Each structure stands twice: as C-alpha cells, then as structure tokens.
Amino acid sequence: MPEMTTQKMLQIQAKIVSNTQVAENYFKMCLDAPLVAQKAEPGQFIYIKTSNNYKPLLRRAFSIHSIGYRLLVIGYRQKRQSQSQKPNTLELLYKVRGIGTEILAEKKAGEELDIIGPLGKGFNIISNIKYQKSKIILIGGGIGIAPLVFLSEKLTKSKIKNQKSKITVLLGAETKEKILCKNDFEKLGCEVKIATEDGSQGFKGKVTELLAKGLLAISHLPASPAWLGGPFAIYACGPTPMLKEIAQISQRNKIPCQVSLEEKMACGIGACRGCVIKVKNYKDEENFIYKRVCKDGPVFDAQEIIW
Amino acid sequence: MAEIKLSLETEIGRIKLKNPVMVASGTFGYGEEFAELVDLKKLGAIVTKTITLKPREGNPPPRIVETPCGMLNAIGLENPGLEDFIKEKLSFLKKIGVPIIVSIGGDEIKEFVELARRLDKEKGISGLELNISCPNVSADRKPPPKASLAKGGKTENRKPQLIAKDEDATYELVKAVRQATNLSLITKLSPNVADIVAIGKAAVEGGSDALSLINTFSGMAIDIETRKPRLGNIIGGLSGPAIKPLALKAVWETAQQIDIPIIGMGGIMNWQDALEFIIAGASAVAIGTANFINPHSAVEIAQGIEDYLRKNRIKSIQELWRTVLRNFS
Numbered sequence: 001m002p003e004m005t006t007q008k009m010l011q012i013q014a015k016i017v018s019n020t021q022v023a024e025n026y027f028k029m030c031l032d033a034p035l036v037a038q039k040a041e042p043g044q045f046i047y048i049k050t051s052n053n054y055k056p057l058l059r060r061a062f063s064i065h066s067i068g069y070r071l072l073v074i075g076y077r078q079k080r081q082s083q084s085q086k087p088n089t090l091e092l093l094y095k096v097r098g099i100g101t102e103i104l105a106e107k108k109a110g111e112e113l114d115i116i117g118p119l120g121k122g123f124n125i126i127s128n129i130k131y132q133k134s135k136i137i138l139i140g141g142g143i144g145i146a147p148l149v150f151l152s153e154k155l156t157k158s159k160i161k162n163q164k165s166k167i168t169v170l171l172g173a174e175t176k177e178k179i180l181c182k183n184d185f186e187k188l189g190c191e192v193k194i195a196t197e198d199g200s201q202g203f204k205g206k207v208t209e210l211l212a213k214g215l216l217a218i219s220h221l222p223a224s225p226a227w228l229g230g231p232f233a234i235y236a237c238g239p240t241p242m243l244k245e246i247a248q249i250s251q252r253n254k255i256p257c258q259v260s261l262e263e264k265m266a267c268g269i270g271a272c273r274g275c276v277i278k279v280k281n282y283k284d285e286e287n288f289i290y291k292r293v294c295k296d297g298p299v300f301d302a303q304e305i306i307w
Numbered sequence: 308m309a310e311i312k313l314s315l316e317t318e319i320g321r322i323k324l325k326n327p328v329m330v331a332s333g334t335f336g337y338g339e340e341f342a343e344l345v346d347l348k349k350l351g352a353i354v355t356k357t358i359t360l361k362p363r364e365g366n367p368p369p370r371i372v373e374t375p376c377g378m379l380n381a382i383g384l385e386n387p388g389l390e391d392f393i394k395e396k397l398s399f400l401k402k403i404g405v406p407i408i409v410s411i412g413g414d415e416i417k418e419f420v421e422l423a424r425r426l427d428k429e430k431g432i433s434g435l436e437l438n439i440s441c442p443n444v445s446a447d448r449k450p451p452p453k454a455s456l457a458k459g460g461k462t463e464n465r466k467p468q469l470i471a472k473d474e475d476a477t478y479e480l481v482k483a484v485r486q487a488t489n490l491s492l493i494t495k496l497s498p499n500v501a502d503i504v505a506i507g508k509a510a511v512e513g514g515s516d517a518l519s520l521i522n523t524f525s526g527m528a529i530d531i532e533t534r535k536p537r538l539g540n541i542i543g544g545l546s547g548p549a550i551k552p553l554a555l556k557a558v559w560e561t562a563q564q565i566d567i568p569i570i571g572m573g574g575i576m577n578w579q580d581a582l583e584f585i586i587a588g589a590s591a592v593a594i595g596t597a598n599f600i601n602p603h604s605a606v607e608i609a610q611g612i613e614d615y616l617r618k619n620r621i622k623s624i625q626e627l628w629r630t631v632l633r634n635f636s
C-alpha cells in the first residue's frame with residue numbers, strides 16, 4: 001500500500017525497540033512506528049498480531065500509552081529528534097493476562113510485530129477548550145491507566161503557558177506495588193492521588209470512593225479541597241464496574257465524563273459489528289442502539305452508555 | 308524456461324471474476340471499512356454483509372468468543388436495512404470496479420423476493436447471495452404451501468427453523484427469488500444439516516446459478532466461573548481454521564454431485580488452504596475470518612495462487628479445478 005497521508009490507519013511491521021517488565025505482570029513495550037505515532041490521538045489503540053500460528057487466532061487491542069521521540073541513526077551521525085520534530089515511537093503498557101500477552105512479554109528488542117493502528121475514536125480534547133480553566137480529573141483503575149499518560153501529555157501540552165497545571169490523576173490499585181506511572185504523571189506536572197484497596201498507600205479503599213469523597217466535600221464546604229475546584233471534566237479508564245460507578249458519580253454532580261471501554265473484538269476496524277455496547281438512542285428515548293467499541297469508541301461519553 | 312500465459316479468471320453464474328478469491332459475507336462489512344488498508348480492486352469479488360428488508364439491531368453482546376483455532380460469532384444480522392444500504396453503502400461499492408455480490412437474508416420467502424426485486428433495479432450489482440443459513444436468527448416462517456402439498460402436506464405445525472435445513476423450503480425460496488430477478492443467484496448453504504448435498508440439489512432445482520459452502524457451524528462456549536454462556540445469544544457460529552477440514556469435505560462431497568459452480572469457504576487462512584478447496588471442486592473461494600487477522604489475506608492468497616500456478620506450469624484455475632475427483636475415479 002502506498003504511503004498516503006489521508007490514511008487514518010495503517011497496517012505495518014513495527015520493530016520492537018524495547019520490551020521491559022515494570023512491575024509484577026506489567027510490561028512496557030516501545031515500538032518503532034513513526035507513521036502510526038504521528039497520527040495517534042490519546043484514547044486510540046493499536047491492534048497487534050501476537051502470534052504467527054493460530055494460537056491465539058485474533059489480534060489483541062492495546063491503548064497507546066505514550067508517543068515518543070527516539071534517537072535516530074542517520075548515516076553515522078546520531079541525531080536526537082527535538083520535540084518540535086515528529087514523534088516516531090509508540091509505547092504500550094500491558095498486563096499479562098493470557099496467551100496473547102504472554103507471547104508479547106517474551107518478545108525481544110529487534111523483533112517485528114504486525115500492528116494496525118491507530119484505531120478508534122479517542123478522548124475528546126477539543127471540547128475542553130471551553131473548559132480551559134477547568135480542573136481535569138483523570139481516573140485510572142489497574143491497567144486502565146495505560147491511555148491516561150498519553151492523554152495527560154496532550155492535555156499539558158495544549159495548556160496555555162504559565163498556567164498552573166490543573167490536572168489531577170486518581171490512581172487505583174489493589175496494593176501499592178501495582179500503582180504504575182505515578183512518576184510519569186508527576187513529571188508532566190499533574191497532581192497524583194492514590195487509592196489502594198489494602199491501604200498500603202494513599203487513601204484506603206476504591207478510587208471511586210476517593211472521587212466521591214472529594215466531590216462530597218466540595219458540596220458541603222464553602223471552599224473546595226485543594227485538589228478539587230470546579231468546573232471540571234473527568235476522563236476515566238479501567239474495569240467496567242469502576243467506570244459505571246464513575247458515570248453515576250459524574251451524573252449526580254453534573255460533570256462531563258468520558259470513559260474508555262473494552263469489549264471482545266474480531267476485526268477491530270468497524271466491519272464485523274462484533275464489539276458493540278448498548279448506548280442511548282437520543283432520537284428515540286424508549287429505545288437503544290448498539291455502537292462499536294472499536295470504531296465509535298473505545299472512548300464514549302459516560303452518560304451515553306446504558307450500563 | 309519460457310513464461311507461460313496463465314489466467315486466474317473464473318466464473319460464478321454470469322459473474323466473471325479476474326481472480327478466484329473473494330471476501331465472505333459479514334467479514335468485510337460493505338467494503339468501505341477496509342478501504343484504507345486494502346487495495347479493493349485486487350479482490351476477486353466482494354460479498355456484502357447480509358442485509359434484510361428492515362434494519363436489524365442484532366444480538367446482545369458479547370457477540371464474539373475466541374475458541375481454539377477459531378471463533379464463535381453471534382452478530383445476529385445487524386444491518387442498516389435495504390433502503391439505507393442502497394442510499395449509503397452501494398454507491399461506494401459500485402465504484403470499486405470488482406463484482407459486487409449482495410448477501411440478502413430474511414425470515415420469510417417474501418422478504419427475499421422483495422429484496423431481490425428492489426436490488427434488481429439498482430445498477431452495479433453482479434449477483435445476490437441468498438443467506439438462508441444464518442444460524443443466529445430463527446426463521447419463524449410459514450411453511451411453503453405448494454411444495455408441502457406436493458409432498459403430502461407434512462409441513463403442518465412445524466417448528467420455526469432455518470430455511471437451509473429444509474429441502475422444500477430451499478427450493479421454494481430459490482425459485483421465488485429466481486422469478487424476481489435476473490441477477491446471478493448464489494445460494495449459501497448451512498453445514499448444520501443432515502444432508503448438505505440434498506439441500507444443494509434443491510437450490511439447483513430452484514434455479515440457483517451457484518452455491519456458497521459453507522456458513523458457520525453452530526456452537527457455544529461457557530464461562531465456568533460464572534456458568535454463563537460466553538455469547539449474549541447463547542449460541543453462535545464457529546468459523547476459522549478449526550472448521551476447514553469440515554468445510555473442505557462439504558465442498559468435495561457437493562462438487563461430486565452438483566454441476567453448478569461452488570464458492571468454497573470455511574477456515575481459509577492462506578493460499579495453500581484456498582488451493583485445497585479449488586482442487587476439491589470449488590470454482591472460487593471466499594475469505595472470512597482471515598480478514599480479521601490480516602486484512603490483506605484475500606489479496607495475498609490470490610497472489611499465492613498465481614505463484615503456485617506459475618511454478619507448476621498450470622495455465623488456469625479450471626485446469627486445477629476438481630482434480631482430486633479425477634485422481635480418485
């Protein structure tokens with residue numbers, strides 16, 4: 001296929017730059033994929049063929065965790081891509097769950113992966129221009145933090161200079177060992193709040209409780225707690241029960257909220273209608289419609305979803 | 308060694324294909340979804356996702372489960388319906404420049420007839436594939452009166468079932484559609500029947516120009532933690548490499564007894580698989596599940612077949628076609 005700039009998605013062989021374990025069962029993979037990296041938006045995903053036989057048969061979806069600017073070897077001179085230049089790498093953060101991710105974890109730098117991407121509709125950042133002064137809350141549960149690093153990169157970059165960061169990231173995990181990317185968010189200037197179920201770090205309880213508590217506090221106190229000040233927007237990714245709770249909390253508090261969902265996929269590009277979820281039909285309140293996670297999502301307006 | 312002049316051309320009814328590799332219904336949307344990734348002009352033909360008279364919302368999710376070397380799907384014929392298909396999908400398909408075969412489905416014969424009549428008026432359609440075999444919708448149809456009377460009226464109080472499971476119903480349906488259109492007709496058979504050849508014969512008698520073999524096998528999967536079925540619809544259709552030997556056998560068996568062209572499909576993942584079907588008696592092949600794993604599958608398979616023919620100094624698909632039968636007799 002000729003290189004066309006109009007192409008929104010590509011199928012390419014991407015070389016693995018690195019693949020390293022970052023915590024028990026969690027890995028970070030860096031792929032050399034300039035054309036995909038340049039088109040990628042936060043919340044989009046890539047679709048990876050993990051195996052060359054039929055085990056597993058289908059591709060696996062992974063959010064784009066970050067895009068990067070890697071050293072390029074041009075002739076015998078090494079040149080560092082400056083930030084003004086175009087990105088050339090994609091980073092993934094993944095959890096080993098089953099056969100596909102086990103195979104990925106075994107991959108070595110230098111090997112190639114067949115990927116399709118960037119796919120899907122990402123987080124809607126543009127609409128946030130009107131929320132420019134607003135507080136933005138990112139909520140990640142478990143591996144759900146993967147797309148939020150890329151999102152905060154974009155959000156902090158699009159912010160007006162000198163304006164103090166108003167991004168707060170709420171991270172939830174079972175225990176402190178499973179809290180990932182805290183440093184990445186802090187480096188970007190985000191404030192990070194942690195909730196662990198066992199109380200080993202930060203708030204003891206679920207991340208949704210941390211959110212609800214914070215929001216309750218503002219409705220009761222004349223002055224909001226330091227980390228919350230309306231108006232704001234919520235972006236969340238994580239297990240479905242968590243997202244459902246966040247949707248309810250944001251609805252009660254009238255906060256715009258976008259969530260990134262998962263569903264089993266076959267084609268990944270909107271053709272088979274295998275990955276649908278139920279959403280409200282605004283034309284016909286009595287009824288619902290199905291939307292595709294791979295094409296109409298994975299990011300949806302939380303209030304649109306029929307949970 | 309001099310280059311031989313070889314041809315990949317094949318014919319399905321009155322449809323001329325420049326290569327024998329098409330894409331199977333439901334696995335390639337309406338073409339546009341793959342347009343950014345695949346050079347659509349290189350496909351032998353495109354079979355659309357099955358459309359019905361009225362839009363269908365489809366089955367509740369989950370609709371997909373991966374199984375060893377295969378997958379189950381229970382999409383439930385989600386589609387925009389005839390009118391939106393014509394308005395929104397057909398204009399794109401027409402411009403591609405390869406034969407377009409529209410797959411049509413329904414619960415009753417009159418639905419198929421109406422679809423055929425309406426599509427017959429549209430330009431740019433080469434043929435219709437009759438999806439009488441989707442395992443995910445139950446056909447709550449009335450028994451076809453004439454055929455059943457002729458055979459002794461055995462259809463009374465029959466439970467709703469797939470048209471594809473019933474010879475009489477298949478015959479009646481194909482015949483009725485045949486009268487409604489001049490387009491080439493391909494009847495797609497279900498493997499979930501006692502005797503697929505008998506159903507194929509009924510379709511031939513009804514006036515089908517070709518047969519598609521096969522649709523998916525009915526199957527299911529259960530989550531042992533929750534004890535719930537893994538598909539929202541409980542049952543679904545199995546496709547992919549797991550079904551290839553079964554599909555190949557169905558094609559081979561049918562090709563021995565039926566003389567109209569057969570489009571072979573079921574688990575074709577590469578050119579070697581495709582050649583097995585042609586040797587067994589398929590005039591063309593369709594690629595389904597493989598499109599999900601590699602969107603370029605069909606194009607690469609066509610190239611692989613060409614390379615094989617050249618290497619083996621075989622001049623045409625016809626020269627290879629059904630050769631397994633000749634070797635056996």
Ligand SMILES: Cc1cc2nc3c(=O)[nH]c(=O)nc-3n(C[C@H](O)[C@H](O)[C@H](O)COP(=O)(O)OP(=O)(O)OC[C@H]3O[C@@H](n4cnc5c(N)ncnc54)[C@H](O)[C@@H]3O)c2cc1C
Pocket residue numbers: 045056060061062063064093094095096097098099100101102143146147261262263264298
């Ligand atoms: C849009 C999208 C973005 C994603 N982004 C990421 C990401 O950035 N990082 C990451 O680690 N994972 C991500 N996932 C999930 C990832 O695709 C699955 O973890 C992966 O498919 C599991 O494959 P496997 O072969 O290892 O597991 P399998 O052998 O397929 O399954 C092993 C176990 O994991 C469960 N499982 C499988 N897939 C999922 C899923 N999609 N959601 C929940 N449980 C599942 C199965 O039910 C099973 O119990 C994303 C999924 C989607 C749809």
Ligand SMILES: Cc1cc2nc3c(=O)[nH]c(=O)nc-3n(C[C@H](O)[C@H](O)[C@H](O)COP(=O)(O)O)c2cc1C
Pocket residue numbers: 266272274331332333334356357380382384410438441495521522523545546547548550572573574575593594595596597
């Ligand atoms: C997700 C999916 C959707 C399908 N939808 C249809 C359909 O709408 N109409 C139809 O006739 N066959 C449909 N099929 C069946 C395929 O066209 C094909 O007959 C079957 O999958 C076997 O081929 P394969 O193993 O190469 O996929 C569908 C198959 C899959 C996997």
Ligand code: FES
Pocket residue numbers: 264265266267268269270271272273274275276292293294295
């Ligand atoms: S996976 Fe095929 S439409 Fe989403």
